[in-house]
Amino acid sequence: MGKFCKCNGRLLCMCLLPFMMTGHLLVYILVTIFVTISYAPPKIPVHFIAPGSSSNSAKMASHPLNAFWNLRLIDSALWNSLQHGCDRLYNPILRGNASMAVQQTKIKLDPSSVGCVSNCIPEIGSHTVANELKAMSDQMRAFVSSMRCREYPYIINQPGLCYNNETLDTPLLLMAIKSQMGNFENRQAIRDTWGRSGHVSGEYNIRGGLVRTVFLLGKQDSNPKSNFHDLLQKESEKYGDILQWDFKDTFFNLTLKDVLFWRWFKQYCPKAIFVFKGDDDVFVRTDALVDFLNKQWEEHNLWQAYTNETDKGLDLFIGEVIYNAKPNRDPSTKYFIPGSFYQGVYPAYAGGGGVVYSGSLALRLKEISDKVSLFPIDDVYLGMCLSKLGVVPSHHPGFLTFDLPITQRGNPCAYKSVLLVHRRSPREMVALWNHLRNLRMRCFR
Ligand SMILES: *[C@@H]1O[C@H](CO)[C@@H](O)[C@H](O)[C@H]1NC(C)=O
Ligand SMILES: *[C@@H]1O[C@H](CO)[C@@H](O)[C@H](O)[C@H]1NC(C)=O
Ligand SMILES: *[C@@H]1O[C@H](CO)[C@@H](O)[C@H](O)[C@H]1NC(C)=O
Ligand SMILES: *[C@@H]1O[C@H](CO)[C@@H](O)[C@H](O)[C@H]1NC(C)=O
Numbered sequence: 001m002g003k004f005c006k007c008n009g010r011l012l013c014m015c016l017l018p019f020m021m022t023g024h025l026l027v028y029i030l031v032t033i034f035v036t037i038s039y040a041p042p043k044i045p046v047h048f049i050a051p052g053s054s055s056n057s058a059k060m061a062s063h064p065l066n067a068f069w070n071l072r073l074i075d076s077a078l079w080n081s082l083q084h085g086c087d088r089l090y091n092p093i094l095r096g097n098a099s100m101a102v103q104q105t106k107i108k109l110d111p112s113s114v115g116c117v118s119n120c121i122p123e124i125g126s127h128t129v130a131n132e133l134k135a136m137s138d139q140m141r142a143f144v145s146s147m148r149c150r151e152y153p154y155i156i157n158q159p160g161l162c163y164n165n166e167t168l169d170t171p172l173l174l175m176a177i178k179s180q181m182g183n184f185e186n187r188q189a190i191r192d193t194w195g196r197s198g199h200v201s202g203e204y205n206i207r208g209g210l211v212r213t214v215f216l217l218g219k220q221d222s223n224p225k226s227n228f229h230d231l232l233q234k235e236s237e238k239y240g241d242i243l244q245w246d247f248k249d250t251f252f253n254l255t256l257k258d259v260l261f262w263r264w265f266k267q268y269c270p271k272a273i274f275v276f277k278g279d280d281d282v283f284v285r286t287d288a289l290v291d292f293l294n295k296q297w298e299e300h301n302l303w304q305a306y307t308n309e310t311d312k313g314l315d316l317f318i319g320e321v322i323y324n325a326k327p328n329r330d331p332s333t334k335y336f337i338p339g340s341f342y343q344g345v346y347p348a349y350a351g352g353g354g355v356v357y358s359g360s361l362a363l364r365l366k367e368i369s370d371k372v373s374l375f376p377i378d379d380v381y382l383g384m385c386l387s388k389l390g391v392v393p394s395h396h397p398g399f400l401t402f403d404l405p406i407t408q409r410g411n412p413c414a415y416k417s418v419l420l421v422h423r424r425s426p427r428e429m430v431a432l433w434n435h436l437r438n439l440r441m442r443c444f445r
Helices: 001-038 078-090 097-103 123-128 131-136 138-146 184-193 228-239 252-268 286-308 359-369 378-389 426-435 439-443
Strands: 154-158 172-179 198-200 210-218 240-246 274-279 282-284 317-319 354-358 420-422
Touching: 001 359, 097 439, 131 138, 138 252, 154 228, 154 282, 172 252, 184 210, 184 228, 184 426, 210 252, 210 286, 228 240, 252 274, 252 359, 252 378, 274 282, 274 286, 274 359, 282 426, 354 359, 359 378
Parallel strands: 172 210, 172 274, 210 240
Antiparallel strands: 154 240, 198 210, 274 354, 282 420, 317 354
């Protein structure tokens, strides 16, 4: 045997070699085919986890089951019923049957309380939906009992904020910042840093633009020791940037600040080109924002000149957009919305740390908001109004309502593409402001 192998080794090799090579080729082809077939595209990281629950998976925002506006009456949820009546009231085709629609609902509403007719008498809370209300949380109950009222007088107004020697100014950017009576430090830090009123140069473009800042406040029960009211009055006299309305400043009443601000805007500052709306615990890179807005405005003007459309306003809305969120059904969270109040998905909306929209859109939002029933979460309400206008909010990666990664926060260059970060304390705002000076010189080479 040994001998046979020895003398036939060469022969064997010569015979086997083609088979082996063909075999290798086959294996190669098979592997190639297999790899091609089993190739999976890279997973796209899911960034936006809405602060609501999601039934599909804890990690991903859920998919919408249907469109946001629904012609069908969802009669088991209060907001949907009211909105249904409201849609009918304002829809020229369906008009006239608004009260009929409300009569059909399971939740017994007063037929006169159709849709969004403003009515400040809290009759919903007193008897008509009493049973539904009993099961709701305190803040939900408080909201429902006043949700048809949007008439609140000014305690402090600033009629002259956008006037200069009797003529209406056209600020490039009006910053409307939601604040609370007690947040004196936040307001001061904002005035000293990113919210400074006056001409602001851009980061690259020296041209910059005029910025005006105003703070939006409700009313808080202050204890007699800290006399917030007098302090606020003094603050307003000194800086002339406080707007205060006579309603209770609670989380579920924040929507009122948007609605009432739009009214103020229309009356006192309608020529502002852009509006920033945000909270008093964010940090904004105003110079970079001013550059961005100047560019948008120039492009819009060029486009207008090119198309001869002189009366078409700019529809710009940017922020950190959250898609396909569902209402939060966890009663222990502050975003909790019970099923008896709202059914359905939320429209695309932007996280509330801060958003920017055009002044012409602010005027349209003011009009449309009269036709959208108030909703307790202000960001979602804004999304609802946009959806009703047919305006899609644009996502901008510079808006970080969920902040930078923790390791990056101390690194100034990490902020170079940031327009807004949430959240920063007054002290951090001032530190960051000084830290980010001359960012361009240091990081943009
Ligand atoms: C409105 O209601 C009336 C009767 O109440 C009915 O005849 C009419 O068809 C309804 N219109 C619409 C558009 O549903
Ligand atoms: C304000 O306007 C009046 C008349 O319109 C004018 O006489 C005056 O010079 C203006 N003042 C300033 C500071 O521009
Ligand atoms: C909102 O403000 C009104 C007026 O002050 C008040 O009656 C209502 O209870 C407040 N709503 C909430 C949810 O706190
Ligand atoms: C815009 O108007 C000018 C003059 O009025 C005209 O010559 C031009 O053709 C118009 N352009 C368009 C796109 O309509």
